[in-house]
Amino acid sequence: MGRSRGGLTSKIHAVVDSNGLPVRLTLSPGEAHDVRLAGQLLSHLKFGSMLLADRGYDADWIRELAMKKGSWANIPPKRNRSDPICFSSYLYRARD
Known part of the structure; x- marks a missing residue:
């Protein structure tokens, strides 16, 4: 039986x-x-x-x-979010 090797990964x-x-x-990690x-x-998020x-x-x-920093967070809601949020899919797609 082969041994499973847990590889070390990281995120940037x-x-x-x-x-x-x-x-x-x-x-x-x-x-x-x-x-x-x-x-x-x-x-260091800038105002506006x-x-x-x-x-x-x-x-x-x-x-x-x-x-609090005078910015707007345009983040798609998680599927389990119960309260509605303001989100623009158009602006989100423009991030790529």
Whole structure:
């Protein structure tokens, strides 16, 4: 019977500007949830900016952090979100 080898993986989390150029990079273990580093990554979020993030970042505290910094979080809602949120799929698609 073969041995299973648990490979080490990591994720690169990036904050990019409106041109897609990275302004902050952080590494995390591959099995770590995305939102663990959100506070650190968003600590320098500029007033009036728009936060475009993947569904994994859909958390009320992230939206509140963006609002406190004078920004808008356009993050698709998780499927289990019970309260409606403001989300633009058009702007979200433009992030690519």
